[in-house]
Structures are given as structure tokens and as C-alpha cells.
Amino acid sequence: MADALLSLRGVKTDIGRYHILHGVEFDVPEDGLTMLLGRNGAGKTTTLRTIMGLWRAAAGEIRFDGRDIARLPTPDIARLGIAYVPESMAIFADLTVQENLVLAARSGPPDPQRLDWIFARFEALKRFWTLPAGNLSGGQKQMLAVARAIIEPRRLLLIDEPTKGLAPAIIANMIAAFRELKDGATTLLVVEQNFAFARQLGDTVAVMDDGRIAHTGTMASFAADEALQAHLLGLGMGEHQ
Amino acid sequence: MKRDWLPLLLVPVVALVALPLVGSATSWVTLTVAGLAMGLMIFIMASGLTLTFGLMDVLNFGHGAFIAVGAFVAASVMLALSPWMTAESIWLNLAAVGPAVLAAMIVSGALGLGFERVIVRPVYGQHLRQILVTTGGLIVAEQLLKVVWGPEQITLSRPTELRGAFLLGDVAIEKYRVLAVAVGLVVFAAMAITLNRTRIGLLIRAGVENGEMVEALGYRIRRLFVGVFVAGSALAGLGGAMWGLYQETITAAIGAQVAVLVFIVIIIGGLGSVGGCFIGALLVGLSANYIGFIAPKVALGSNILLMALILLWRPQGLYPVANR
Numbered sequence: 001m002a003d004a005l006l007s008l009r010g011v012k013t014d015i016g017r018y019h020i021l022h023g024v025e026f027d028v029p030e031d032g033l034t035m036l037l038g039r040n041g042a043g044k045t046t047t048l049r050t051i052m053g054l055w056r057a058a059a060g061e062i063r064f065d066g067r068d069i070a071r072l073p074t075p076d077i078a079r080l081g082i083a084y085v086p087e088s089m090a091i092f093a094d095l096t097v098q099e100n101l102v103l104a105a106r107s108g109p110p111d112p113q114r115l116d117w118i119f120a121r122f123e124a125l126k127r128f129w130t131l132p133a134g135n136l137s138g139g140q141k142q143m144l145a146v147a148r149a150i151i152e153p154r155r156l157l158l159i160d161e162p163t164k165g166l167a168p169a170i171i172a173n174m175i176a177a178f179r180e181l182k183d184g185a186t187t188l189l190v191v192e193q194n195f196a197f198a199r200q201l202g203d204t205v206a207v208m209d210d211g212r213i214a215h216t217g218t219m220a221s222f223a224a225d226e227a228l229q230a231h232l233l234g235l236g237m238g239e240h241q
Numbered sequence: 242m243k244r245d246w247l248p249l250l251l252v253p254v255v256a257l258v259a260l261p262l263v264g265s266a267t268s269w270v271t272l273t274v275a276g277l278a279m280g281l282m283i284f285i286m287a288s289g290l291t292l293t294f295g296l297m298d299v300l301n302f303g304h305g306a307f308i309a310v311g312a313f314v315a316a317s318v319m320l321a322l323s324p325w326m327t328a329e330s331i332w333l334n335l336a337a338v339g340p341a342v343l344a345a346m347i348v349s350g351a352l353g354l355g356f357e358r359v360i361v362r363p364v365y366g367q368h369l370r371q372i373l374v375t376t377g378g379l380i381v382a383e384q385l386l387k388v389v390w391g392p393e394q395i396t397l398s399r400p401t402e403l404r405g406a407f408l409l410g411d412v413a414i415e416k417y418r419v420l421a422v423a424v425g426l427v428v429f430a431a432m433a434i435t436l437n438r439t440r441i442g443l444l445i446r447a448g449v450e451n452g453e454m455v456e457a458l459g460y461r462i463r464r465l466f467v468g469v470f471v472a473g474s475a476l477a478g479l480g481g482a483m484w485g486l487y488q489e490t491i492t493a494a495i496g497a498q499v500a501v502l503v504f505i506v507i508i509i510g511g512l513g514s515v516g517g518c519f520i521g522a523l524l525v526g527l528s529a530n531y532i533g534f535i536a537p538k539v540a541l542g543s544n545i546l547l548m549a550l551i552l553l554w555r556p557q558g559l560y561p562v563a564n565r
Contacts, residue, residue, distance in 0.1 A: 052457055078459035090454040092447045094562065103443055106459050148458075 004063075005030040005156060005187045006051070011060035011070070013043075013050045019211070020046045023060065026206040026213045028156070033178065033188040035198040035219060037233060038208035044191040045087055047208070048158045051189075052084045053077045064156070079106075081155035085162065087191075089145040093134030097125055097144060100133050104148040111152070118147045121177045139170050146174065150181060157181065160191045175201060195233065199223045207232045248559035252523050259531040267411040272530045278418035280526025281425020282487060286480030287503040287510075287518050288432060289473015295449035295513025295562055297466045299361055300368055303375035304477060304503060305496030306382035310352055311345035311478025312485035312495050313390050316397050318344050319486075326400045334400030338486075345482040346475040352382075353474020357467055379497060386493040395491040403486075421483055428476065429519055436515060445469060449513045449562055505544050509551050511558025520559055524551075 004027035013021040021043050028034045036044050049055045051062055053074040062070040069077050078084070092100050101110055119126040122143035128136060133144055142162065149157055162178075163171050171194075178188060178201055192198040198205070202219035214232055215222070222228065256273055263269040290304045318341035319326055325337035360378045364370040398404075399417055406413040436442035444465055448455045452462045484499055485491045506525050510517025525544050532543040539546075551559065 054453060054457065073461070074453075074456040075459050075461045078457055084457045086454070086457075090451050090457075092450045092454070094450055095443070095447060099443055099447075102440075103447055103455075104458050 003030055004028060005065060006189065007061070007063040008047070008051070009061045009063070011047070011050060011062060012058045013046055013055050014058050015046070015055060021050065021057075022211040024208070024211070024213055026216050028187060028189050029204060030187050031182065031185050032203040033182050033190060033201050034204045034206060035202035036189060036191045036206050036208065037193075037195070037198060038214075039234060040193075042208040043211040044208055045160055046211075048084065048086075048160050048189070048191060051077075051158060052082065054084075081153075083149035083154040083157050085145045085149045085157070085159040087160040087164065089141050091133045091136075091141050091144050091148070093132065095133060096130050097133055097136070098129050100144055100148055101125075101151050104151045107152060114151065117180075118150065121173045122147055139166050142166055143170065143173075146177070150177070150186075153184075154186060157186060157188045157190075159188065161193060162190065163192065163194045163197050171197060195229070245560065248517070248520050248555075251559075252520060252527070255524060255527050255531070259527070259535070262535050263531065267413075268534065270409075270412045271414065272534055273527065274414045274418050274422070276527035276530035277523060278415075278421035278425070278487075278526070279529060280523040281429070282421050282480055282483050283499070283502050283506055283525060284425055284519050284522035285428050285483065286477050286499065287506045287522060288428070288515055289469065289476045290503060291507040291510065291513055291515060291518045292445065292449065292469050293466065293473055294507070296445065296452060296462065296469055297365065298368070299365070299466075299470075300371045301361065301375045302372055302500075303356060303360065303378035303382065304473075305498075305500030306356070306379050307349040307353055307474040307477035307496070308481035308484065308499055308503075309382065309386055309493060309496030311349045311481030312491045313386055313395070314348045314478070315341040315345040315482030316395050316485055316491050317390075319397060319400075320395075326398070329401050331402040334402045338400060338403075342479055342482050345478040347478075349478025349481065350471045350475035353471045353477075354467070356474070357470045361470070379500075383493045383497065390493075392493070397485055397489055397491060399486055399489065417486065421487065424479075424483065428479075432515055441465075441468075502544060505548050509548050509558055511555075511560040511562060513562040514558065514560040517558055517560035521551075 006028040008024050008026055011021055011024040012019070024043070024047055036047065038044050046055060050057050053069070053072055057070045060070065061068050064080055064082065069080065092103070095103070124140045125143055125147055128140065133141065136144060146159065146162060149159070162174055166174070175197065182188060190201070199219060205217060205219045205222045206213050207215040209232060215228065260269050263272060286308055290301060293299050293301060319337055322337035322341070325333040328334065356378060360374055361371070364374050403417045403420060406415045407419065436446055444455065444460055448462050448465055455462050481496065485495065502525060506521040507518055509521035509524065510519070524547060528543050528547050529540065533540040555561070
């Protein structure tokens with residue numbers, strides 16, 4: 001297995017008086033796609049937000065490329081080459097599609113070739129380029145949120161439920177885009193509820209339960225172990241198709 | 242996208258509805274110019290406050306302190322340059338007003354920097370404490386103004402060439418109000434260009450919508466907020482200087498008095514919206530002047546009534562900021 005680009009060790013996060021993460025530990029191998037799975041409320045979103053510095057870890061280490069980033073402010077974490085797509089998408093509704101992407105391209109105007117590559121996968125963004133993002137449909141907003149994260153090459157993408165509410169055709173485009181990113185030396189950590197999507201893309205998997213990591217390993221072995229899936233995710237046979 | 246024109250139409254609608262009620266066309270023109278001038282001065286004072294709320298959810302009840310300090314500093318400079326103020330030359334008049342306004346903006350901006358660091362920063366994200374602490378800051382600032390400038394009101398005459406009125410037929414339009422309209426429009430245009438045509442403006446607009454996501458994109462929003470806070474304080478200083486000349490008397494309470502109008506304007510406009518603040522300020526200025534003429538007894542409550550009516554129509558204000 002490749003070296004870990006991101007490692008979490010004993011990460012604890014509290015939100016108010018609630019203890020959400022109770023010592024999360026897992027590795028995200030470089031240049032691969034790691035799926036972070038788990039039931040609702042297991043702590044997946046909190047884990048991503050903690051990595052991004054949006055919620056502070058009360059204890060533990062978060063190492064990115066060997067450097068502890070657990071105490072860094074969010075902008076400094078982003079500047080290390082980590083992009084985040086929240087579950088809420090958090091697009092800027094009053095800004096146009098173009099402005100959303102221009103803002104996300106920190107180093108200057110977006111690279112035209114990169115834009116063409118994005119438009120080839122998410123054609124709607126080109127069509128609605130000058131429209132306020134608030135006018136896009138839910139699926140189009142999700143495309144924009146992902147496009148914003150990949151408008152410039154990043155080392156690590158943290159993506160929270162990218163397929164939520166998306167039509168199958170858009171999911172297929174999303175899979176193609178993530179595969180190409182992975183082949184292009186981008187590391188991805190994706191939170192996902194759609195196991196069919198997860199098993200198609202994931203190289204490795206970490207499964208959370210009640211604020212802890214309950215299982216880590218390769219996606220191939222996890223996908224083959226239906227009993228483990230049933231135990232950790234509560235999946236029935238029908239959901240494996 | 243369908244642009245929301247309805248709030249924009251309110252301004253001409255209010256003006257046209259007032260025409261038959263005022264009765265005389267000449268009075269109506271005079272009142273309209275006076276209302277626009279008053280509205281634009283309030284806009285100058287309010288624009289920074291609405292952006293600081295939009296960016297960091299900061300309720301700064303001490304904003305009136307920057308207005309008052311601007312008025313006092315400008316008055317001091319103008320009084321020191323009184324020979325130029327009383328000269329019958331527009332250039333000498335402007336040579337006195339220009340440095341006075343500049344000094345007001347610099348001192349208010351510097352005060353804003355200190356206010357943000359000492360008073361606002363410790364209470365980020367705590368609305369109740371923000372209200373208490375910034376109100377306390379305003380009270381302290383008022384008392385300090387009395388210590389520095391004395392408890393008596395300062396009488397300030399406008400420069401010679403800005404007194405009196407232009408006569409257009411039977412219509413008299415005060416020269417100072419024309420200047421106030423011009424300055425207000427220049428400030429609005431500069432803000433519109435900055436917000437819509439520059440990267441810093443793009444960041445501010447995005448930050449007003451979702452500051453957390455702006456940080457996740459790698460931008461330090463707190464620095465941006467400090468910059469906006471200082472610029473907003475400087476604009477409040479400019480507005481205070483102009484308001485002082487408009488009233489021709491300055492007291493330590495000038496900031497707190499006009500801050501009531503400022504808060505009404507930013508609530509009407511939609512917290513965080515500069516465009517809404519602009520429309521709200523014009524509506525407040527126009528309605529105050531029309532109602533003051535038509536029914537002086539209800540003039541005091543006219544702005545509260547206007548705010549209540551607009552919030553009944555649009556509870557988030559005229560142009561609610563998305564995601565808020």
C-alpha cells in the first residue's frame with residue numbers, strides 16, 4: 001500500500017458539550033481514493049470538518065504529508081493543497097458560476113485547459129456560466145461544488161456525500177471525474193452513503209461507528225464481506241447490487 | 242436570473258405618491274432633493290456597518306462613535322481653517338472642507354482599527370455580548386468626546402459658497418444638499434465597482450454569504466473583516482463630517498442619534514446587503530422629509546413605521562443575503 005498522505009491518530013472532537021469523535025485513527029494512502037463509510041451520525045462529516053480545521057480537534061494528531069495540521073487555521077490548511085466539498089455544497093448563491101470558480105482559483109485566473117476538462121464532465125456549468133449559482137438545480141450545484149474544489153490541482157480532496165440527490169447520469173460523470181483525478185495523482189477522501197458508488201471507486205475504506213473507526217482495509221475485501229457490511233453499515237442484500 | 246426590481250421601484254413610487262400629498266410641485270422638488278441628500282448621507286454612514294455584520298455576524302452598536310468622532314474632528318479642522326471657510330471662493334472653501342473630511346476619515350478609521358481589536362474581537366460569535374460591549378464602547382466614546390471637546394455643543398457654519406440655494410425657476414435647492422447627493426453617489430459607485438469588479442469585492446461578497454467556505458478556500462476572512470471594519474469606520478467618519486455640516490451643530494450624542502437611522506436603514510435593506518442599504522437609506526430620507534412636511538406630528542415615528550411596513554412585506558429586508 002502507498003504511504004499515507006493523511007494520518008489521523010487519536011482525534012477527538014467535541015461540539016459544545018457533546019463528544020462526537022472518540023479517538024479516530026486511520027490513514028489515507030497517497031494517490032488513492034479512500035471511502036469513509038458509516039451509518040448516519042457515526043461522525044463522518046465531523047471527521048472531514050476536523051481535518052479541515054472547521055471544528056477544532058480537542059486531542060490527537062492530524063498529519064498531512066508528515067506535518068501536524070490539527071492546530072492550523074482553516075485557510076492555512078487549504079493552502080497546503082487540501083480542498084473541501086461540504087455536504088451542504090456551500091456554493092455562493094449570489095455569485096455567478098464563473099465568480100464561484102474564479103474565487104476558488106487562488107493562484108490566478110482559472111487555467112482554460114482545466115476549465116475545458118471540467119466543462120467536459122459538467123457541461124451545465126458552461127451553459128450557466130454567467131448565471132447566479134443560486135439559480136442552479138441541486139445536481140448542478142453539486143457539480144459546481146466539486147468543480148470549485150478541482151479548479152486547480154490539489155493534493156487532497158475531502159468530499160462529503162457527492163452523490164446525494166444526484167441523477168444517475170450525473171453520478172456517472174462524477175465517477176469518471178474522480179477516476180481521472182485519482183489517475184492524475186490527486187488523493188481523495190470521500191464520505192459516501194451510496195455503497196454502489198463507493199465500491200466502484202474506493203481503493204481503501206474506513207468505516208466509522210459511534211465516533212470511532214470500526215474497520216479499515218481495502219475496498220475489494222470489504223466489498224466481498226457481506227456480513228461485515230451488514231454489521232457495520234446495516235446493508236441488506238439488495239443494496240449490494 | 243430575474244433581477245428583483247420591486248425594491249428599486251419603491252423609491253420612485255414613494256416620491257410619486259408624495260407628489261399629490263405635498264400639493265405643490267416646487268415644495269415636492271425641494272423635499273425630494275432634501276430627502277435624497279439625507280438618505281445618501283445615511284447610506285455613507287451605514288454601508289460599512291451592514292458589511293461588517295454580513296461578513297462576521299458582528300452587531301456593532303458602537304458604530305455611532307465613529308460618526309461622532311468624524312463630526313468632531315472635521316469640525317476642529319474646519320474651525321482651525323475658518324478664514325478659508327468664510328472666504329468667498331469655492332476653491333478656498335473646498336481647501337478647508339477637503340482636509341477636514343480626510344482627517345475625519347483617518348481618525349475614525351484608526352479608531353475603528355482599535356475598536357475592532359480591543360472591543361469587538363473578544364466577542365466574536367457572541368451576539369448578546371457584542372451588543373453589551375459595543376454599546377458600552379459607544380458610551381465611553383461619548384464621554385471621551387466631552388472630555389476632549391468639552392460638554393457644550395459646537396456650532397459649525399457651512400463654507401460661504403456652500404450656503405444658500407440654487408434657484409431653478411420657483412424651486413430652491415440647497416447647494417449643500419446637492420453636494421451631499423454628489424458625494425453619496427460617488428461613494429455608492431465606488432463601493433459598487435469595488436464589490437462587483439475587483440477580487441477583494443468578490444471575496445467580500447462571498448464572505449457575506451458564507452465566511453466559513455471562504456476560509457475553506459484558503460482566504461483569511463478575519464483580515465478581510467478588519468479591512469472592511471476600518472473602511473466602514475472611515476466612511477462613518479466621512480458621513481459624520483457631512484452630517485455635522487448638514488445639522489450645523491455638533492454634540493457628543495450626534496453619533497448615537499443618527500445611529501438609530503443607520504440601524505433602521507440596514508434592517509430595511511437586509512443585513513449584509515449594500516444595494517439594500519442604498520435603497521433603504523433613500524426610502525428613509527425621502528419618507529422623513531415628506532412626512533415631516535405633510536404630517537409633522539407623526540414625523541418622529543415615520544421611519545419606524547416604514548421599517549415595520551417593509552418587514553411585514555419582506556421579513557428579511559429588501560435584499561436578503563443568500564444563505565443567511
